[in-house]
Amino acid sequence: MNVVFLNAALTGFLALALLPLLVHLFARARPPEYRFSSNTFIRRVVRETMRVRKPREWLLLLLRTLAVLALILAFLRPFWFPQKPVGGVFQKRNVVFIVDATASMAAVEGAQTRFSAACAEVAHGLSGLSASDTADILWMRAAPEAVFPALSNNLRYLQDAARRATVSSETGAIAPALKRALDLLENAEGRREIRVISDFQQSAWAGVETAVPKGVELQKIQVSHEEARNTGIIRLRCEPESPVTGEEVVLFCDIRNYSPQARHCSVYFSGGETRQSQEVLLGEWGAATAVCRVKAGRPGPMAVSAALDEDNFPGDDKRWAVVPVRESLRVGIYETPECPDPALAATWRKALAALGWARVEKVSALDSGDPLDILMLAGWTGEGTEAVQSRMQAGTAVICFPAPTAAALAAVAKVTGAAPEPGPALRWEEAAEHTLRLADNKADLFRIFTQGNYGDPSRGHLRARLTGGRWRENAAPLLEYDDGVPALARLGKNAAFTWWNLPVDARWSDWAGQAEFIPLFGELLATCRARTGAGESGIEAGEPATARIEHEALLSEITLADDTGAACPVVAKGADGRGFASRDPLKPGLYAWNFRQTPIAYSAVNFPAIESDLRALPAAEVTRGNALATLGGHLLQDANTATPLWPWLLALGCLLLVAEGGVLLCKD
Amino acid sequence: MSKPAYKYLRPEDIRKLENFEFAPRALVEGYLAGAHRSRQRGSSIEFHEYRQYTPGDDKAFIDWRVYARTDRYYLRTHNLETNLEGHIFLDSSASMGFGNNPTKLEYASFFAAALAYLILANNDRVSLQIFDDKIRHYAPPGSTSLHLQHLMHLLETNQPGNQTSVAEALRRAYPLLKRKGTLVVISDFFDEPAAIFHALSPYLHRGFRIHLFHILAPGEIDLEQRGLAAFVDMETRGRVIAHTGGIRQAYREAMEAHQRGLRQLAARKGIHYTLARTDTSYFNLFDQFAQ
Numbered sequence: 001m002n003v004v005f006l007n008a009a010l011t012g013f014l015a016l017a018l019l020p021l022l023v024h025l026f027a028r029a030r031p032p033e034y035r036f037s038s039n040t041f042i043r044r045v046v047r048e049t050m051r052v053r054k055p056r057e058w059l060l061l062l063l064r065t066l067a068v069l070a071l072i073l074a075f076l077r078p079f080w081f082p083q084k085p086v087g088g089v090f091q092k093r094n095v096v097f098i099v100d101a102t103a104s105m106a107a108v109e110g111a112q113t114r115f116s117a118a119c120a121e122v123a124h125g126l127s128g129l130s131a132s133d134t135a136d137i138l139w140m141r142a143a144p145e146a147v148f149p150a151l152s153n154n155l156r157y158l159q160d161a162a163r164r165a166t167v168s169s170e171t172g173a174i175a176p177a178l179k180r181a182l183d184l185l186e187n188a189e190g191r192r193e194i195r196v197i198s199d200f201q202q203s204a205w206a207g208v209e210t211a212v213p214k215g216v217e218l219q220k221i222q223v224s225h226e227e228a229r230n231t232g233i234i235r236l237r238c239e240p241e242s243p244v245t246g247e248e249v250v251l252f253c254d255i256r257n258y259s260p261q262a263r264h265c266s267v268y269f270s271g272g273e274t275r276q277s278q279e280v281l282l283g284e285w286g287a288a289t290a291v292c293r294v295k296a297g298r299p300g301p302m303a304v305s306a307a308l309d310e311d312n313f314p315g316d317d318k319r320w321a322v323v324p325v326r327e328s329l330r331v332g333i334y335e336t337p338e339c340p341d342p343a344l345a346a347t348w349r350k351a352l353a354a355l356g357w358a359r360v361e362k363v364s365a366l367d368s369g370d371p372l373d374i375l376m377l378a379g380w381t382g383e384g385t386e387a388v389q390s391r392m393q394a395g396t397a398v399i400c401f402p403a404p405t406a407a408a409l410a411a412v413a414k415v416t417g418a419a420p421e422p423g424p425a426l427r428w429e430e431a432a433e434h435t436l437r438l439a440d441n442k443a444d445l446f447r448i449f450t451q452g453n454y455g456d457p458s459r460g461h462l463r464a465r466l467t468g469g470r471w472r473e474n475a476a477p478l479l480e481y482d483d484g485v486p487a488l489a490r491l492g493k494n495a496a497f498t499w500w501n502l503p504v505d506a507r508w509s510d511w512a513g514q515a516e517f518i519p520l521f522g523e524l525l526a527t528c529r530a531r532t533g534a535g536e537s538g539i540e541a542g543e544p545a546t547a548r549i550e551h552e553a554l555l556s557e558i559t560l561a562d563d564t565g566a567a568c569p570v571v572a573k574g575a576d577g578r579g580f581a582s583r584d585p586l587k588p589g590l591y592a593w594n595f596r597q598t599p600i601a602y603s604a605v606n607f608p609a610i611e612s613d614l615r616a617l618p619a620a621e622v623t624r625g626n627a628l629a630t631l632g633g634h635l636l637q638d639a640n641t642a643t644p645l646w647p648w649l650l651a652l653g654c655l656l657l658v659a660e661g662g663v664l665l666c667k668d
Numbered sequence: 669m670s671k672p673a674y675k676y677l678r679p680e681d682i683r684k685l686e687n688f689e690f691a692p693r694a695l696v697e698g699y700l701a702g703a704h705r706s707r708q709r710g711s712s713i714e715f716h717e718y719r720q721y722t723p724g725d726d727k728a729f730i731d732w733r734v735y736a737r738t739d740r741y742y743l744r745t746h747n748l749e750t751n752l753e754g755h756i757f758l759d760s761s762a763s764m765g766f767g768n769n770p771t772k773l774e775y776a777s778f779f780a781a782a783l784a785y786l787i788l789a790n791n792d793r794v795s796l797q798i799f800d801d802k803i804r805h806y807a808p809p810g811s812t813s814l815h816l817q818h819l820m821h822l823l824e825t826n827q828p829g830n831q832t833s834v835a836e837a838l839r840r841a842y843p844l845l846k847r848k849g850t851l852v853v854i855s856d857f858f859d860e861p862a863a864i865f866h867a868l869s870p871y872l873h874r875g876f877r878i879h880l881f882h883i884l885a886p887g888e889i890d891l892e893q894r895g896l897a898a899f900v901d902m903e904t905r906g907r908v909i910a911h912t913g914g915i916r917q918a919y920r921e922a923m924e925a926h927q928r929g930l931r932q933l934a935a936r937k938g939i940h941y942t943l944a945r946t947d948t949s950y951f952n953l954f955d956q957f958a959q
Contacts, residue, residue, distance in 0.1 A: 031896045031909055037766035037888055038832075038858040039901040039908045041926065045918040046910045053914055 003645070004217070006077040009128025013072050020064035024057075056663060063660040070653035078645040092190030093133040094151055096181040097122045100198030101139045101165065102172040103541065103611035107199070107228045107313050115167035117223040118197040122162040125195060126155050136184055137161055140198070142170040142542030142585060144177040151184055169315055169587050170542030171608040172198075174208050185216060193217045199224035200617040203610050224616040229259035231282065232316030232612035233267075236306050238323050240529045241395065241537070242373070243296040244357045245325055247526065251292040253306040253319070257282035258613050271304030271323070272297040296325040301602045303590050316612040320590045320604035321537050329525065332363035332372040338403035339379020340428040340464070343505040347512050348376055351521045358525065372396050374525055379403045382411030389415050392496050397528040401500040404428040404466055412499070416492035418474040426468040430508065433463050436487055439477035444527045445488075446478075448519060457520045460511030462487075466501045475499075490528070498528050538604030545582040545603035547593040552577035559594045560603075562586075674820040676774075676781035684951060685786055718742045752792035753809050753847050755876075756780050757837065758823075759855030759883075761800040762903040765828035766856075767885035767946050776854045776883050777823045779950040783852060784819050786954070788812075795845070796822060799837035800829040806844060831903040834859045838867035848875045856883050858903075861929045865937060878939045881953060882930060885946045889923060891916045 005011065036042065099122055105115035112120075122137060129135060134151035137158055138144055147161045148154070178194070185192040192215060198205070200222050212218045235254040243249045251271060257263050262283050269276045271294035278290045296302060302325045307318040331352055335345040352358045361370065366384030375391060377400040392398060392415060402408035409426045413419060436458040438446060449457050458479060467485055471477075476495060479488035479502070489499040504512035511517065539545060545560065558580050560568045568586065573579035580593070586605045593601040673679060721730060721741035731744040758780050764773035780796065787794040793809040796819050805822050807815070834855050845851075851871055857864060857880070868878055891912050899908045927943060934941035942956050 031898045032894070033900050033907075034894055034897040035766070035902055036899045037763035037772070037856065037885070037902055039899050039904070039906055040858060041919055041922045042899050042908050042910060042915065043906075045915045045922055046908055049915060049918055 004079045006079065007075060007128075009124070010072075010076055013075070014069070016072055017065055017069040020061060020068060024061050060660060060663055063656050063663065067653050067656035067660065070649045070656060074646040074649035074653060076646075078649070080643045080645050093129060093193060094185055094188035094190055095125065095129065095133065095135045095193045095195060096138055096151070096184050097125060097135065098138045098140050098144075098177050098181055098194060098196045098198075099162075099165070100172055100196075101141050101168050101170075102201070102204065103167070103169045103315050103608060104199055104201045104204070104614055105223075106167045106169075106315055107224075107230070107614050109225055109228060113167065114199045114223050115165075118221075119162045119165055121195075121197045121221050121223060123159050126159050126162070129155055131155075134188065138177055138181055138184075139165065139168075140172040140174065140177040141168045142173060144173055144180050146180065146184065151188055168542065168585075169607055169611075170585060171540070171610055172204060174205070174210075178210060178212070182212065182216065191217070193219065195219045195221060197221045197223060199614070200622050201611070201613065202615045202617050203613040205617050206621070220622050222616065222619070222622055224614075227616070228313065228614035229261075230313045230316070230612055230614050231255065231257050231259070231263055231265055231308060231311055232313070232607070232609075233306055233308060233319040234287075234316070234609035234612055236304070236319040236321045236606075238304065238321055238537070240526075242324050242326055244329055245296055245299055245327055246357070247296045249294050249296050249302075249304075249323055251294060251304055251306065251321075253290040253292070254287060255280055255282060255290060255308065256287045256612060257285060258615065260284045262286070265308050267292075268307045269294070269304070270306075272302055296323065299325050299327040301325070301599075303602050303604070305590065313612075313614065315588065316607040316609070318588070319606050320588075322590075322602040322604045323537070328357050328359040329373045329529075330361060330371065331358045331374045331376060331525070332361045332370070333376045333378065334363040334366060334380070336379040336381055336383075336403060338381050338405070339401065340404055340466070341378075341401065341503045341505050341508070344401055344503070345376075345378040347504040348378070351518055352525075354518055355522050355525070366391075373529060374399060377401065380408055380411070381405055382407040385411045385414055392492075397496045397498070399498040399500055399524070399528060401502075402426070402466070409468070412491065412497070416474060416497045418491040418497075419472045420468075421470040421472050423470065424468045426466055428464065429467045430464040433461050434465065434481045434483065434485075435461060436479050436511070437482060439480045439486070439489075443476070443478050445520070445523050448523060449516070454519045455514070455516040457516050459514050459516055460509060462503060462509045462511055464503045464505075464508035471499075488524075496528065498524065538606050540608045541588050541605055542585045542608070543605075544584070545586050545591055545605060546573060547580050547601045547603065549578050549580070549593075549595060549600055553595055555580070557596050559597070561592050561594060563590050674781065675824045676777045677785055677820060681778075681782060682785065685782055685789070717745055719745060752787065752790065753849030754783070754787045754792060754794045755809070755841075755845055755849055755851045756783060756794065756796045757841065757851065757853040757855070758796065758798045758826075759800070759832060759834065759837075759853075759857075760798045760804060760826050760829050761832035761856075761858075762828045762830060763832055763856055763858050764883070765902060766888065770946060771828075772856055772883045772885055772946055773826070773828055775944070775946040775950060776881075777826065779881065779944070779953055780852075780854055781820060781823055782950065782954075784816060788816050793849075794819070797837070797841050797844070798822060798826055799834075799841070801831050801833035801836055803837060803840050803844075804829060806841075808844075809847075809849075828902075832856070832858045835863035835867035838864070838871070842870050845871075845876075850877045850879065852879045852881065854881045854883060856888075857926075857930060861926070861933050864930075865933045865939075868937070868939065872937060872939075879956060880930070880934055880939055880941045882927065882941065882943045883946065884923075884943065889920070889945070891919050 099118050101115065105113065105118060107114050126135060131153060134153045135155060135158055136151050137147045147158060181194050194212060194216060196218065210218060233253055234256050237252045239250045251269055253267055255265065255267065262281065265280055265282065267278045267280055267290040269292035274294040276292045278292065280288045280290050282288050294304065302323045303320060304323055305318060305320045310317050333345050333348055349360055352360045361372065363375065367387035372391065374397045377398065380400050381403040388398060400412065402412055404427045406425055409420055438458055446457055448454050465481060465485060470486060471489065471491060474493055475489050475491050477486045477489040480486050486499060487501050491497040491499055502511060503509045555570065555572050558570055560570045560582055562568060568591065569583035570580050571583045573581040588605050588607045591603040591605060592599045593603065718731065718734065719742065721743050725743055729743045729745065731742050734742045758776055760773060764776065765771050784794045784796065788811055791811060793811045795809040796807040797803055798805040807819055807822055834857060871878060894912045896911045899910060931941045940956055942953060944950065944953055
């Protein structure tokens, strides 16, 4: 029988169908006594009418019993599935409740959170099981966790667990949770049911397949009733990712409005010694980025944060990042004999030494593996292309003065993705005197020159250069010769590669001797790194925080504390005594790693951005995959698969009652 | 006659009864001079007529003064005045205990007491027989105030008894009645009509005037709506379970048929039959005697 009772907990009320029979029997057995003068006539009348009355009474009894039965069955809300094979209605039941405990379930709807509503649904479902049925609860978080390792009939404990459970700030692993539930049901005998209780958040559930094997019923219970509105910070990133002391760090805070109304909100930045706030206007379903500039302080980790005014869903109203501030930049200079300007590398070294915040390292081989912030290539012929590429991917900016060879040009095109214009090959040309001009006067490189305090960055005369190095795409020229030949350009999609076509040897140029050279050079180093496109630092809630310290330490010497100072359990990670990790998944916040009570590192744990969008899947999407879906205990009819029988039963019950009345009237 | 306070003969009832006269349609024979004329000629002070003497007449009634004037024998006849002898039969079976305020027995006792008082007030004689399936109490005819006191005592100490058998009681009472008179039977007549009238036949042959008063409570004529109930017979203790809604109409019809049968049999034999509902005044019943 392909019938599912949504209110199976009320099955016991079927016994009420015997009520008319019991009333009939007991009423006849002990009717109230009435002392009457003489039963002579009553007995005669009863004897005469009994012949007709007896069958009528049985008919009435039958009609009443059927009417009560039909009405009770209607309250059980049966659904008939014409195709879906399910277990018997009265078989032993094995139920796994998959409860969404992700961050979006903390959204408040009405007087309770979605998670509270989900736990109430679990308790309701458990109360409908008999003592012989088995069940388990699977909390769907980043790592699904079951209350019992196997199905159990200790339903009271499960109800307590549902009452005590708290929502997490994590994302949910849907597929692993479903797989775990199927594993739990694998060897169960009787009816096998999975009930997924969730808000069916659109951003997490869209396109997720929830197919289950034959013989397992899947019921989805949606506990989100309305379109919850929310505004949240979805990303906080810093440029440069790893500044040096005193360098300006730009904080980019991406804010998203998940509501159909435009909203004003204030963003509060905090970083180092800086506190700033900004007003942001967000369009309906729109996004905006608030920017704040802070100055990197002392070397070491610098915690920065951005926050919004708290709304109904406060989890995503604050975000943290940790910016490692370093004392100096690591700049490697790689020089080849093919460099047409023999003074270039030396000039670079001198300029770097003059800056003071850059530490020069000689690079003898491109694939040496030493971490660098900037790699300066003097006369690169194209060797070690893969090594250069991997360094760029690791965040190293490259400033390259290539050798005048086709191979060098091809290598530049390969590592940057920029396409050279067809024309004459790259070659070194010593020709007439040229001057420079700004190709893009709004570029960050020239920002300090806009007030005129640092002179003209294009001042100077040059009598030699590389020609043939023109670029069609993925190129942003900064300086160019008076005839349009690029002198300084950023190549590649993330502009991490700087094309240098400026001789510094005194034979061909007085440009390096100008007062503007050192500021321009410093700005070039600073801005070339800022365009590396670094993403958000930190981890998402649900992941363990890790730290690696520079020296060996005992586990007892390392503590992890949240922003209130509360300690979190720490475990060692790795065998070298330098790696540590939090034992449990952490909630969003800023955590400090302390060595002997002294902070040595920070871990920023952020709210998963995917959980900020609280919109739920439409009902039609929830029911996809032949699952029976209910919304907060109310039926969403799946017209394609299930036929509700209760309206028919209700009508039948009423019809039987009308028939009973008719029989009574006929009798009278 | 003194007017002591009795349960079934209250002073206010007595005041009402003083305006009544018990005037049965038939004159009955009595041994004392009374208020009721008899068809029998006899010695009395009230002149009736003269008629010629025929052989066999009592010569004592010849008016000799008329003979002296006319030389013919005329008899002087007078209406004989005789007393009424009333016999009250009161059913005191268990079924008479039915009803509320009053019960059928109380109603019948009120009526019997008033009737006895009225008869005695006319210097007539009255007897009382209380029966169920047998004669439980018998008070022979009497006409004194002491006799009334005795009757009232019998009525007041009377309680509903066993099963009804009107016919049996009538058969047993027959030898006790020496003179004919008016027989008043007060009962609910839960008995076979044929047997009742069969038992009344000897009385009719002796010239008794018979009045049957059929006492019924309203709840017996039309069953009260009590749903499903176990009807316990007050006489036999037998139980019948029935739904009043289901049998009410049929019961009413059966009761009406029973009353109709009694009325038809009574009419056929010249017996007065009266249905007396306990929710009506028993004074109305005296109208039957005025017919």
